[in-house]
Amino acid sequence: MLDPKLIRESPDLVRAAIAKKHLDVDLDAVLAIDATWRSQLREVETLRSAQKAANTAMAALPKGSPEFVAKVAEMKAVSNQIKERDAQLKETEEKFRVAMLSIPNLPHATVPDGRTPEENVVFALHGAHGEARPHAVPHWEIPGFERLFDFARGAKVTGAGFPFFVGDGARLVRSLLQFFLEEDSKAGYVEVSPPIFVNAASATATGQLPDKEGQMYETTPDRLFAVPTAEVPLTNFFRDEIVDESALPIYRCAYTPCFRREAGSYGKDVRGLNRVHQFDKVELLKWVHPSTSYEELDKLREDAERLLRKLELPYRVLLMCGGDLGFAQAKKYDLEVWAAGQKRWLEVSSCSNFEAFQARRAQIRFRSRESGKPELVHTLNGSGLAVPRVLAAILENNLEADGRVRIPEALVPYFGKSHLSFQ
RNA sequence: GGAGAGGUGGCAGAGUGGUCGAAUGCGCGCGCUUGGAAAGCGCGUGUAGCCGAAAGGUUACCGGGGGUUCGAAUCCCCCCCUCUCCGCCA
Numbered sequence: 001m002l003d004p005k006l007i008r009e010s011p012d013l014v015r016a017a018i019a020k021k022h023l024d025v026d027l028d029a030v031l032a033i034d035a036t037w038r039s040q041l042r043e044v045e046t047l048r049s050a051q052k053a054a055n056t057a058m059a060a061l062p063k064g065s066p067e068f069v070a071k072v073a074e075m076k077a078v079s080n081q082i083k084e085r086d087a088q089l090k091e092t093e094e095k096f097r098v099a100m101l102s103i104p105n106l107p108h109a110t111v112p113d114g115r116t117p118e119e120n121v122v123f124a125l126h127g128a129h130g131e132a133r134p135h136a137v138p139h140w141e142i143p144g145f146e147r148l149f150d151f152a153r154g155a156k157v158t159g160a161g162f163p164f165f166v167g168d169g170a171r172l173v174r175s176l177l178q179f180f181l182e183e184d185s186k187a188g189y190v191e192v193s194p195p196i197f198v199n200a201a202s203a204t205a206t207g208q209l210p211d212k213e214g215q216m217y218e219t220t221p222d223r224l225f226a227v228p229t230a231e232v233p234l235t236n237f238f239r240d241e242i243v244d245e246s247a248l249p250i251y252r253c254a255y256t257p258c259f260r261r262e263a264g265s266y267g268k269d270v271r272g273l274n275r276v277h278q279f280d281k282v283e284l285l286k287w288v289h290p291s292t293s294y295e296e297l298d299k300l301r302e303d304a305e306r307l308l309r310k311l312e313l314p315y316r317v318l319l320m321c322g323g324d325l326g327f328a329q330a331k332k333y334d335l336e337v338w339a340a341g342q343k344r345w346l347e348v349s350s351c352s353n354f355e356a357f358q359a360r361r362a363q364i365r366f367r368s369r370e371s372g373k374p375e376l377v378h379t380l381n382g383s384g385l386a387v388p389r390v391l392a393a394i395l396e397n398n399l400e401a402d403g404r405v406r407i408p409e410a411l412v413p414y415f416g417k418s419h420l421s422f423q
Numbered sequence: 424g425g426a427g428a429g430g431u432g433g434c435a436g437a438g439u440g441g442u443c444g445a446a447u448g449c450g451c452g453c454g455c456u457u458g459g460a461a462a463g464c465g466c467g468u469g470u471a472g473c474c475g476a477a478a479g480g481u482u483a484c485c486g487g488g489g490g491u492u493c494g495a496a497u498c499c500c501c502c503c504c505u506c507u508c509c510g511c512c513a
Contacts, residue, residue: 004472041473045482052482055494059441068493075493242470374470 001361002103004096008034017106020322022115030099037096040089047082051075105357107322108294108331114321120334121321126305127314129338136340139395140272143403144422149273161262161270161277168420172394172407173280175414176387177255180282180307182414184384187303189253189284194233196256197224202236205362207328217259226259230283231381238287239362242374248366249288249296253384255280273388274346280387286380287364290356293378294331297353301333304349304384310410313393314338316345330355333382337389341396346389351382395420 007014011027018025054075061068112121139145146152148169154162165173185191203209203225208216217226227233234254243250258281262270284303288296301317308315320332332352336345356376359365365374398406405420412418 038473045473048482056442058493072493079493
C-alpha cells in the first residue's frame with residue numbers, strides 16, 4: 001500500500017508509476033473517494049466534539065433536573081445523527097481502503113521501461129550455458145528418473161504435482177537445503193523455522209489475500225492457509241511492531257515447504273520438476289533502514305548468486321522491466337538457471353525491494369533516532385534458493401555418459417558421495 | 424475437548440456508567456542540586472487520522488468485532504489470546 005498522502009499531494013508521480021508498470025488504475029476515482037472521506041470525517045468529528053462538550057456539561061448537572069432531561073432529549077438527536085453519518089463514513093473508508101489496495105508500488109528510477117518479459121534487461125550472465133552437452137536431455141527423460149522422482153505415486157496418494165522423492169532423489173533435496181541454509185547462515189542470515197500455516201491477517205498483510213486467495217491451500221474449519229512461500233510467516237514476524245533502529249538491518253532465512261495451487265497455469269513449462277504444487281525453498285528476508293535498501297538489494301542478489309556459482313550452474317540475472325515487475329515491488333532481479341536438457345532458463349530466485357509498501361500494510365516500523373518518531377522499515381526478500389528447479393538443472397547439466405549425475409563439488413560434503421545414481 | 428481466572432500506556436498496576444487518554448509506581452528525557460555520581464526535587468514522556476504555513480486545534484484508540492445508552496475502559500453478546508486445573512496426545 002502506498003502512503004495516502006503521496007496520492008493526494010503528488011498524483012502525477014503515482015500516475016507515472018502506474019504507467020510504467022502498464023497497469024490500469026483509475027486514480028481520479030480514488031482521489032474523489034478520498035475527498036468525500038475527508039469531508040465526511042470532518043462532519044462526524046464536529047458532531048462528536050459537540051457530544052463530548054454536552055457530556056461534560058451533563059456530568060455537572062443533577063441527574064433528574066429539568067436541564068438534564070432537556071439535554072438528554074437534545075443529545076439523543078445528535079447521537080442518532082452521529083450514528084447515521086458515521087455509518088456513511090465507514091462505508092467510504094472501506095471503499096477508500098479497497099481503492100488504495102489497487103494502486104501498485106512505485107517502480108524505482110533504475111527500473112527499465114518495458115511491457116513484456118522480453119523487455120527485461122539481462123543484467124549479468126555467468127557460466128557456459130551455450131556449451132554442447134551431448135548427453136543432455138530434459139530431466140524427466142533421464143532413464144530411471146521416475147524411480148527417484150515418483151510423480152505417478154504422488155498423483156495417486158495426493159494429486160498431480162505432488163511427487164515423492166526417493167533414495168538419492170530425497171538425499172539430493174536434503175543436501176541442497178542443508179547447503180543453502182549453511183551458506184545463508186554464513187552470509188549473516190539468522191535461521192528461522194516458521195509455522196507453515198498462517199492466519200488470514202498474515203496472508204492479508206503480505207498481499208496473498210484478498211487477490212490471490214485461489215492460489216493457496218486453505219484448511220477447514222480453522223481457515224488457516226498453507227504458506228506459498230516462507231516470505232509470508234517471516235515478514236509477519238514483526239507485524240504491528242516497532243523495532244529498535246539499532247537492530248537494523250535484520251537478516252533472516254527460513255526453509256519451508258511451499259504450497260501453491262497454481263490454478264490456471266498449464267503449459268509446456270509444467271513438466272517434471274519445473275512446476276509442482278509442493279516444493280522446498282529457503283527464503284531470505286531483510287528488514288532495513290530506508291536509506292540503505294538499494295545497497296541491501298544488491299547484497300541480497302549477490303548472496304543468492306553465490307549459491308548458484310558454488311553449485312557451478314550457469315545462470316543469468318534479469319533486471320525486471322516496469323511491465324514485468326510485479327504489483328508490490330519497487331525493483332526486482334530474477335535469477336534464472338540454465339537447464340541444458342530443456343535448453344531453457346528456469347527461475348530459481350526473485351530478489352525484490354518492496355521499500356515501505358509491505359511494511360505499511362503490515363505496520364512494521366522502527367523508532368528513528370533522528371526524529372524520535374516511528375518510521376516504516378523497508379523490506380526485501382529473495383529465494384536462496386528454490387530446490388526443485390536447481391535440482392532439475394543439476395540433473396540436466398551434470399548428466400554423464402554412464403547415466404549418473406555428477407554432484408557439484410560444494411555439495412559433496414552434504415550429499416556424501418560424488419555421483420547420484422538412478423539405479 | 425471440559426472447568427475456572429484474566430487481557431488497561433515501555434513495564435507494573437488502579438479504575439465497575441459521566442469532568443478518564445486514563446491515578447500511582449518504575450523506567451525514560453530535560454533541568455535544579457553535586458567536585459562527580461547516587462539520592463532528592465521540578466517539569467516532561469503513547470499511536471494514528473483529519474484541519475492548519477506554523478503555533479496549535481480536533482477525533483479515535485483500555486485484546487478484536489458488534490450491541491445497550493444522551494454518555495462505555497466500566498454493562499450485554501460473539502471471537503481471539505494468555506494462565507491454572509482436568510482429560511487426551513507426538
